[in-house]
Every structure is written in structure tokens, then in C-alpha cells.
Amino acid sequence: MIELRDIKKGFGDKEILKGVSATMESGKVNLIIGSSGSGKTVMMKCIVGLMTVNSGTILYNDQDFTAMDEHEKKTIRQEIGMLFQGSALFDSMTVEQNVMFPLDMFGKGSYKEKKKRVMECLDRVNLKDAAKRFPAEISGGMKKRVGIARAIVLNPKYLFCDEPNSGLDPQTSLLIDKLIKELTLEYTITTVINTHDMNTVMESGDHIIYMYEGYKQWEGSNEEIIFAKDEKLNDFIFASEFLRDAKEMRQMEMFRDKNWRDRLQGGKPEK
Numbered sequence: 001m002i003e004l005r006d007i008k009k010g011f012g013d014k015e016i017l018k019g020v021s022a023t024m025e026s027g028k029v030n031l032i033i034g035s036s037g038s039g040k041t042v043m044m045k046c047i048v049g050l051m052t053v054n055s056g057t058i059l060y061n062d063q064d065f066t067a068m069d070e071h072e073k074k075t076i077r078q079e080i081g082m083l084f085q086g087s088a089l090f091d092s093m094t095v096e097q098n099v100m101f102p103l104d105m106f107g108k109g110s111y112k113e114k115k116k117r118v119m120e121c122l123d124r125v126n127l128k129d130a131a132k133r134f135p136a137e138i139s140g141g142m143k144k145r146v147g148i149a150r151a152i153v154l155n156p157k158y159l160f161c162d163e164p165n166s167g168l169d170p171q172t173s174l175l176i177d178k179l180i181k182e183l184t185l186e187y188t189i190t191t192v193i194n195t196h197d198m199n200t201v202m203e204s205g206d207h208i209i210y211m212y213e214g215y216k217q218w219e220g221s222n223e224e225i226i227f228a229k230d231e232k233l234n235d236f237i238f239a240s241e242f243l244r245d246a247k248e249m250r251q252m253e254m255f256r257d258k259n260w261r262d263r264l265q266g267g268k269p270e271k
């Protein structure tokens with residue numbers, strides 16, 4: 001679990017994060033959404049320690065990351081897997097060597113054990129047959145899957161994904177979302193995704209944090225978002241007529257589902 005307590009970050013006299021508190025639970029896909037410039041990337045960089053907050057606290061499983069020295073932070077960083085926008089693979093290395101890289105940097109054990117772990121991860125993302133190929137020889141979706149295999153090779157407790165669907169077609173995007181969700185559940189990872197993809201929001205958003213001009217404007221699940229009253233959130237999420245229609249249809253479906261009604265905090269959803 002990751003907990004943010006009133007984090008603030010600015011550059012010069014420009015305040016970007018204006019006091020954000022949020023909790024990201026393990027075994028859940030936590031999404032950070034919001035329009036361009038709302039502070040999503042700055043927030044993610046602060047959480048992983050690529051930027052230092054001006055004030056506030058970031059806790060990793062109740063350990064205060066913001067109060068740690070570099071050596072202690074390194075221990076947490078080794079528990080973090082990262083999936084970068086554009087996959088960020090090494091072009092001169094094969095798929096297998098790319099996935100091996102974090103193991104060579106931080107992993108223990110013999111070459112044989114490391115190789116076994118690499119092949120397990122490649123198998124998990126269905127890419128065992130592509131092990132000897134180079135990034136230039138595989139598709140964008142395959143590159144993302146290599147990126148995912150590399151992100152999970154050290155058995156991370158936390159997984160950060162920056163725009164995992166950027167540049168992918170809708171079908172491949174759904175496959176990547178499904179894979180990330182499955183891995184999150186399988187290994188009880190605290191997954192944090194920075195995304196603009198509305199499919200991801202609706203299909204994978206166990207917990208959604210909506211950022212607006214440096215504040216956390218709204219948070220809730222992909223079920224709660226359907227009934228959310230927040231005007232700014234609704235303008236952002238259901239921007240097109242098509243999406244507003246989809247929202248109404250999902251609302252009707254949910255009204256018919258007694259289990260969902262019982263799950264919703266506060267009982268019966270208001271229309």
C-alpha cells in the first residue's frame with residue numbers, strides 16, 4: 001500500500017501539487033487521471049522518488065519514504081517495477097537480455113537461475129518464442145509486453161506504469177490492461193497507472209484518482225464514477241455524446257444489479 005499525506009510540490013513560485021492525500025492499495029489497479037498539466041506526472045515522479053516533495057509524507061507499507069536516506073530509499077526502489085511510455089527497451093539487446101537487465105543489476109543467484117526467471121516472465125506475457133529477437137523486430141504491443149516482463153522480473157511489490165496504452169490500437173490496449181490487472185491480482189502488487197485512456201478507466205479502475213489543477217478533485221472506483229456528481233470529473237470523463245450515452249447504459253445495467261447496489265456505499269444510487 002502507498003499512502004500520500006498532504007504532498008506539495010512546486011517549482012520556483014509555481015505550485016504544482018497543492019496538498020494531495022490519497023491511498024493506493026495492494027492488489028488493486030490505481031489510476032491517476034486528469035487533463036494535461038494537472039500534475040499527474042509530477043505526482044508519480046514524487047512517489048517513486050525522481051522528484052522530492054516540498055512538504056507532506058509518502059508512505060510505502062507504512063514506512064516513511066520521505067524521511068529515508070538514499071540507502072533506505074534504494075531498498076524501496078528495488079521493490080518497484082516501472083513500465084515506461086514507449087517501453088524504453090535497449091535496442092542493442094535481445095528481448096531476453098532486456099528482461100535480464102534488472103536481474104543483472106540487482107538480482108542474486110546464478111546465471112542459470114536468472115535465465116529461468118527471465119523465461120518464466122516471458123512465458124507469463126506470452127513472449128517466450130520472441131526471446132532472441134531484437135526490439136526493432138517486434139510490434140509495439142510486444143514491446144509493451146517485454147516492458148511488463150522486465151518490470152515484474154524482480155517480483156515487485158509496486159508497479160508504476162506511465163501511459164501503458166500510448167501508441168497502441170484499441171484491441172492491443174485492452175490486452176495490455178488485462179495483463180496488468182491479472183499480474184496485479186496474481187502477485188498482490190500495488191499498481192499505479194498514469195493514463196488518459198477511458199477504456200482503462202472503465203475496465204481496470206479499481207481505484208481512480210482524478211487530478212484537477214494540482215488538487216485531488218475526486219477519487220473512487222470505476223463503478224462509483226458512473227454515479228459521480230462532480231461536475232469537473234463528469235466534464236472530463238464523459239466529454240463526448242457517445243461516452244455520455246455509454247454512461248447512461250452502464251447506469252441502467254447497474255440499477256438492475258442488486259449486488260452492485262449493496263456494494264455501493266450509502267445504499268441505493270441516486271440517478
Ligand SMILES: Nc1ncnc2c1ncn2[C@@H]1O[C@H](COP(=O)(O)OP(=O)(O)OP(=O)(O)O)[C@@H](O)[C@H]1O
Binds near residue numbers: 016039
Ligand atoms: N521539472 C519541472 N520544472 C518546472 N515545471 C515543471 C517541471 N515538471 C513539470 N512541470 C510543470 O508542472 C505542471 C504539471 O506537469 P505534469 O507533467 O505533471 O502534467 P500531467 O498532468 O502529467 O500532463 P500530461 O497529461 O500532459 O502528461 C506543468 O505546468 C509543467 O510545466
